[in-house]
Amino acid sequence: MKLVNIHKLSFILLLIMIGFQSAKAQTWTLQQCIDTAQIHNKNLQMSRNNMAIGEQREKEAKANLIPKVTANADYKYFTNLPYQLLPLNALNPSAPEGEFRAAQFGVPHNINANLQLTMPLYNPQVYGAIQTTKIASELTDLQYQKTEEQIYFEISNLYYNAQILHHQLAFIDSNLINAERLLNNMQLLNEQLLAKGTDVSKVKLQVSQLTTQKETIKSKYEQVLNALKFAMGISIEQNLQIEPNIQYQNTNEYTTSSTLDIRIIKTQNRLLLSELNTLNKLRYLPSLNLVGMYGTTGFGYNGQPASFLDFYPIGFAGVQLSYPLFNGTVTLRKISQKTLELRNNEIQFGILTEQNNMQVENAKLQREVAKKTVETTTEQIKLAQTIYEQTVLQQKQGTASLTDVLLADNALREAQQTYLSAVIDYLKADLELKKLTGNISIIK
Secondary structure (H helix, E strand, C coil), X not given: CCCCCHXXXXXXXXXXXXXXXXXXXXXXXXXXXXXXXXHHCHHHHHHHHHHHHHHHHHHXXXXXXXXXXXXXXXXXXXXXXXXXXXXXXXXXXXXXXXXXXXXXXXXXXXXXXXXXXXXXXXXXXXXXXXHHHHHHHHHHHHHHHHHHHHXXXXXXXXXXXXXXXXXXXXXXXXXXXXXXXXXXXXHHHHHCCCCCHHHHHHHHHHHHXXXXXXXXXXXXXXXXXXXXXXXHCCCCCCCCEECCCCCCCCCCCCCCXXXXXXXXXXXXXXXXXXXXXXXXHHHHCXXXXXXXXXXXXXXXXXXXXCCXXXXXXXXXXXXXXXXXXXCCCHHHHHHHHHHHHHHHHHHHHHHHHHHHHHHHHHHHHHHHHHHHHHHHHHHHHHHXXXXXXXXXXXXXXXXXXXXXXXXXXXXHHHHHHHHHHHHHHHHHHHHHHHHHCCCHHHXX
């Protein structure tokens, strides 16, 4: 049986196929995918809208310091004029004290029209709301950055998964070419009565298994690409090719800085403190408003002996002081709630800090294990390739069986798969470590 080093030949064919596919579709790098998501990802668009909402709320709070002017008008027709009790001695000094007479005053037609102005000079609720909405806007900005980080993390993981599936397909294609050529040779040898029928069946089984495995991985590859397109915010129908070369390199240790989760918790703490401070001020501090009014009042009569409608101006300016004395302990209950929320926030901060420290150590361990696995499997691939070539040569010389060739081929494929998995595990662990140490923003 004439066998050649079909692994090397198949890799050349794969490179030609990859080059042909690249000519048909644009190849997207990881950074291009992330940059596209910055524009088209729906979650980021919603986060930007939330930032705009936060800015509007801050402006709304500040707008409460602007004077408010309202226009008022009313008309009243009295079917029965209001009564007043007049003391009799007011008109007749000789009348006894304590006796009154009912008398109707006014005219049936009353018209009022005025402009009222109100401007807060000091209002603890208004100034507290301004401070609170300012902190809330900062929190919204941090949440936007958190969404960016999540998108970066999600797209990177999907991209890495697509890369490993792409290489798995390349290896399977290479192994399938090997198996099909081996099958042709075994069928030829079987026709010459130099190989058993069971040997042919074994190779047929291997070809069938590789074909099934290829279809399964191809389906997974398409699913991952669809998920990547969705995360990027582009159409599922758009053609997308990833960069097949995995960028693996040893990295240094990262300087630990405050993560977005920690910064969000701290900002939430400031927000709760601001709300609590506002509630305490509402309990003890008064509100002072500048008030003013200018308008006219009209009185009309349409009876005998003569009808009339006369208007008289009215206006005033002053200040209004409002001091809370008792509101049924409503404010006190709100203060108690905010105090408990503040305690929960402090507990959550402690939990998050400890959890982050634990996850950093785990990520370091995972990255170190993956790094050692990459180094080990690199040597294993070289060894498995050498064993495979020697076994093929021995099989040609009649000193090795078909089973030995198949076992050597399987060992080579397993080494290739282990290497790819280790590289991706290293990249994912490194990405996780960047996030946990607050360094993802540096690589955006």
